[in-house]
Amino acid sequence: MTDVDRQLARTNELLDRTRERSIAQRRRARGATSLAKRAALIASADLAIIVATLIVGWIVPIGMGGALLVAALLVAVTLILAFARLDTPIAPEKLAEVPLKALPARTEQWLETQRPALPAPAQTLLDGIGTRLDTLAPQLATLDEQQPAAFEVRKLLGEQLPELIRGYARVPEPLRAQARNGKSPDAQLADSLRLIDTEIREMTEQLAQGDLDALATRGRFLEIKYRDEGAA
Numbered sequence: 001m002t003d004v005d006r007q008l009a010r011t012n013e014l015l016d017r018t019r020e021r022s023i024a025q026r027r028r029a030r031g032a033t034s035l036a037k038r039a040a041l042i043a044s045a046d047l048a049i050i051v052a053t054l055i056v057g058w059i060v061p062i063g064m065g066g067a068l069l070v071a072a073l074l075v076a077v078t079l080i081l082a083f084a085r086l087d088t089p090i091a092p093e094k095l096a097e098v099p100l101k102a103l104p105a106r107t108e109q110w111l112e113t114q115r116p117a118l119p120a121p122a123q124t125l126l127d128g129i130g131t132r133l134d135t136l137a138p139q140l141a142t143l144d145e146q147q148p149a150a151f152e153v154r155k156l157l158g159e160q161l162p163e164l165i166r167g168y169a170r171v172p173e174p175l176r177a178q179a180r181n182g183k184s185p186d187a188q189l190a191d192s193l194r195l196i197d198t199e200i201r202e203m204t205e206q207l208a209q210g211d212l213d214a215l216a217t218r219g220r221f222l223e224i225k226y227r228d229e230g231a232a
Contacts, residue, residue: 042081046074092166096158100150101141104133107157114165119176119186122168125193132200133157139207149207156199164192 053070056062062070090098090106098106108130115123136153143150168176168189176185183191 038081042078045077045081049074049077092162095162096154098158100143100145100154101137103154103157104137104140107161108133110162111165114169117169118165118189121186121190122193125190125197129161129193129197129200132197132204136200136204136207139204143207153203156196156203161196164189164196 049070053062053066057066090110092110095103095107095110111126111130115126118126140150140153143153168185171185178184179187
């Protein structure tokens with residue numbers, strides 16, 4: 001191995017570690033935000049119950065039975081909000097209708113719901129795509145919805161990426177690891193996710209450079225290998 005090869009290997013290792021730290025930080029931040037949101041909802045709901053109880057108590061004595069009922073209601077509401085799902089998952093066919101500035105976050109949210117059904121390599125690739133989406137989101141906030149560049153972004157995130165995941169999900173589980181036309185559906189999924197990761201990176205770079213014309217006129221339609229090879 002030459003010095004250049006060793007340097008490239010060290011650089012790749014550094015990039016991998018940096019990306020892993022970024023993914024871990026993003027997960028922790030998302031978890032902290034979820035806990036804070038849940039705690040705020042619980043506090044608001046319990047406070048509303050207590051205020052309502054005090055108002056009613058000024059008019060009609062609630063007695064010991066009423067106090068026990070209120071306590072039980074507080075416990076029930078707290079438990080429900082502590083374990084209930086706060087965000088309603090968006091249907092994949094609705095992603096194309098999401099406002100552009102919210103599309104990366106909503107796409108990432110939907111991808112999180114699909115993780116359990118995907119093989120481990122694909123889950124790792126989704127982590128990387130999630131990081132890319134976090135970087136892309138601020139740039140889309142100021143992009144005009146009517147720009148051709150916006151159409152390219154929406155096509156990738158709102159149509160091609162969901163269709164890839166949904167197409168893989170339609171394959172019976174026992175067949176996903178079996179090679180067909182030289183590749184298994186698992187391998188085809190991983191290849192397509194890598195391609196999408198590259199597409200998002202290039203879009204982000206072009207938006208950062210203000211090169212909207214290059215983004216709009218690329219004319220590259222993502223070839224979803226899994227679908228094109230008939231694995232669906």
